[in-house]
Amino acid sequence: MKILKQSGSFLLWVLALTSLISCSNSEQAAPTEELINYVDPYIGSGGHGHVFVGASVPFGAVQLGPNNETQGWDWCSGYHYSDSLIIGFAHTQLSGTGIGDLGDLLFMPVDGAFTSENDPKNPFDWKSGYTHDDEVVEPGYYHIKINRFNVDVELTTTERVGFHKYLFQNEGNSKVIVDLKYGTGWDQLTQGLVEQVGEKSIQGFRMSKGWANDQRVFFYTEFSKPIKQFEVIRSSEETGTATAVIEFEGNGELLVKTAISPVGIEGAKNNLTTELNNWNFAAAKKNAQQAWNTELGKVRIETSNATQKKIFYTALYHSMIAPSLFNDANGDYRGTDREVHKNPGFETYTTFSLWDTYRAAHPLFTIVQPERVNDFVNSMLAIYQQQGKLPVWHLMGCETNTMVGYHGVPVVVDAYLKGFDGFDAELAFEAVKASALRDERGLDFIKERGYIPADSQVESVAKALEYAIDDWCIAAMAKAMGKTEDFELFSKRAKYYQNYFDKNTQHMRGKMDDGSWRSPFNPIASLHRNDDYCEGNAWQYTWLVPQDVEGLVDLFGGEEQFILKLDSLFSIDPIRLEGSSNDITGLIGQYAHGNEPSHHITYMYAYVGQQWKTAEKVRQIYDEMYTDQPDGLSGNEDCGQMSAWYIMSTMGFYPVNPANGDYVFGSPLFDKVEIKLPAGKSFTVIAENNSDKNIYIQSVELNGETYDRSYISHEAIMAGGTLKFVMGPEPNKAFGAANAARPHSGY
The missing domain is CATH 2.70.98.10 (Beta-galactosidase; Chain A, domain 5)
Structure with a gap:
């Protein structure tokens, strides 16, 4: 009888163990969620x-x-x-x-x-x-x-x-x-x-x-x-x-x-x-x-809001349609020189909508597509070798020269400064420098006079402001590589945005050949490709200084005036004049989320210690500018940039400066976000007490330690770990208010 009991117990133990193993195997074999x-x-x-x-x-x-x-x-x-x-x-x-x-x-x-x-x-x-x-x-x-x-x-x-x-x-x-x-x-x-x-x-x-x-x-x-x-x-x-x-x-x-x-x-x-x-x-x-x-599956979110989950994963999907492959399976491709080039040892890409995607899409790729970043950069360097400059808007082996700036520069520089080393760094610097020293598209005036006369070039303000961003990036790369003379030259050029600021109107304005301001002046006027701006107006372009927010604050005369003007941007009548650019859409006041020059502006409050206002504005944009309907975007998708803004912002942070490696906090939308990183690592963002009303950051922890800054570095994200936001219904105005806690634009 005793033996029978022992045998029965043994049998029950075996059955229990088998059941546990079966459950475990069942869990392991369960199909991955079909995102x-x-x-x-x-x-x-x-x-x-x-x-x-x-x-x-x-x-x-x-x-x-x-x-x-x-x-x-x-x-x-x-x-x-x-x-x-x-x-x-x-x-x-x-x-x-x-x-x-x-x-x-x-x-x-x-x-x-x-x-x-x-x-x-x-x-x-x-x-x-x-x-x-x-x-x-x-x-x-x-x-x-x-x-x-x-x-x-x-x-x-x-x-x-x-x-x-x-x-x-x-x-x-x-x-x-x-x-x-x-x-x-x-x-x-x-x-x-x-x-x-x-x-x-x-x-x-x-x-x-x-x-x-x-x-x-x-x-x-x-x-x-x-x-x-x-x-x-x-x-x-x-x-x-x-x-x-x-x-x-x-x-x-x-x-x-x-x-x-x-x-x-x-x-x-x-x-x-x-x-x-x-x-x-x-x-x-x-x-x-x-x-x-x-x-x-490289980004997994947890939320009870099915609509927001749909919007997020659709945005992530849209961010990966371009750039697109432009080589054969054997690696051969047709260059910008129209010649066929044999396999260069990397995948070749085209469809570079750089005026748009340098702002957030390419920084996003450095986090969720790191295995492709070197190929993107090498593709751009090959284009440079074939046409003498980095791509502006590259399409099917052709340079379209669409839009302003030479925005292959921030993509290359950002990759270099973040430690990507699968490309020739000296060739990369040669490419960014050569792209900035040409005599086309108003650059001859930049080199000679420090500004582009409005009576010599259309879109003069837009061109010069975008050039200054790119020049800051070149200076940052030069500094990292010990190229002192180049650092000094491009640091100086990165400040040329100051030449367009009119202290009387507190707007960036077109400056004529004789040094006077273009008149008459209407800050909400915008004629499509036929004025001083590019798909925007003075209200939007006044803030296009992500490389030197502190310097822009000084131009306004201090933080108080800067904040007053920034508040006004979001509250002035959201009107469009007849004949204005079709791209001025998604208006909150004169902030235009439907076009890219506005995309960083909400995050500028953090630079003057008012991160809570950033939280308010980005939550408003989530609610008003992104829906799950066919008209669910407030402007052109632009090869992933409109989606990249949403992806990064809803995860809780955004790259204001496209190449300094820092991301400014906004207001995380989801309860949990897990980002899959190389080498088996992951970075998790938790929003505790998150809800539609609890939009303000109360406190932050990074890997269990109190974290009082209102930004985080790329290096910290890629190291893996956990970033926890505690959210609440009222602003914690002390969070990010101290000078040491604010993001910075410096090198």
Whole structure:
């Protein structure tokens, strides 16, 4: 009996242990949370967000998505939520820009009965109506029903290959239109070719000019069925092939794989073989979505607010559409010099919207995409070697020179000062210095006179203020490298913003050749690209001194006057004059969150000891400028910058100075944020007592120790640990008030 009891106890112990092991294994084997479920790619596809809608992988070369026929400003990405007519699916798209381009290689499935009328007044006579009820939009996947031809379309991608799945449901044969004429916005076909090269394959190229003035896209396509008939229906001696129709026997399923290359058709063919050598659409979709889950999983948030969680992960998703890959699978790429360059040993990127992204998107990448930062910088240095300066706004191997400043500089300098060493530091300094010493875009006046006369250049104030930010960055790099003479030169130039400050109006103003102020003066006036500012007015540009906030305070005559003027920015009537720039949007007073020059301004209160006002303003922006609706962005997404502001701010901090390595505290939105760092480390942000009313920081701890500063360094974040905010409903005006606790702009 005793033995039986012991045996029974032993059996119970074994069963209990087995159960524990089973539970443990079950927990370990539980699937990782599918963060793509919190992404809504429709956010920003309405209003003026201009975001890309379709299938892609993070930072991929292919953005495969639907295109509307409309060519207005709000269709810069080729698609707008308000539209209901589709003309096909192009393999390259922009996301959030204010200028349209790309839309290369448009494919459209139609039924066998379709015949083009070839009417120049109706070039896309295959267009079809659709409804959003028939769309499914997810990271890495897109589905739509084409009503006119009764075709279900599914799309997914690899980095360089677009994968289509068509289900033709009408009786008879099926057809696919391949159109090279279409391009988004300003893009125009200059030379095209589509030709059949095998029983199931076609190849060709599309050359165009537009925003990118010499764009070249080569492609190779395989179909899962033999081609029954190949016909070119539109062509000319001037442009070559514009449109082809490819017919297949019967209806049912047709799979289409199209690889692209900036180098050549053979490169595209190799990309297809390398990345997608099977016909398993479900597996390709799974891989694309897993790639998104992996990248989204680098930041995990905890909140009971499902809407805010959706907005956050959609923002994180949007921040990783650009920059985009610009090389073949073997590493070859086409340079800004239009020559083909062999594998340089790093991934080459394009789509650098630097006037926007230097402010927060690239600093964000140094935290959540550190493995890509060296490639971004090396891509910029290669561009410098090929065109003599760092990229300004680089698109598909072309320098567009769009917007003001030479903002490759802060991206390179920030990477260097944060310890990234996968690039040639001496070459990097050569590049930043050379970019600043050219005689273009008003720089000759900067070198000779310290300011750009308003009667010699448009956007003179905007140019000079942005140049001063970049020059501060060059000085910081020079100091770190022991280059004393360069440090002194660019430190002096970084102060040239002072030449535009009018103490009487307390605004940055245009200064004429004779030294007088431009008159008459209206601080809320802004004519698009035809005045002293760039997509803004004097109210917004007066604060564009993130590299020397202390110096700006001195210009105002002290902290009291600075605070009074800053308060006024947010309270003055939020009006826009007729004819003003379309980019002055998202107004709180004259603060314009819809455009990038304003993005750092709310955080300037911390520099004068009033961090609590920063908390108020950023919470207001969360609530008013970001929603989960198609018009949920207050301005253009601008290749991730609008989203990067939200990502960093809601985590609790923001990089006012783009290259000094410090992040200023605002008001954390989520109960907990965990950032996955290299080497198995993590940095956790906890907001205790967080709520819609408890928006003010009461106290802070870093790794269990009291922390009284209103900012944190990049080094502290990357070391890993825990930052805890204790939040409350009333301001703790003492927090961050002491001079020693405030952020600083210095080197």
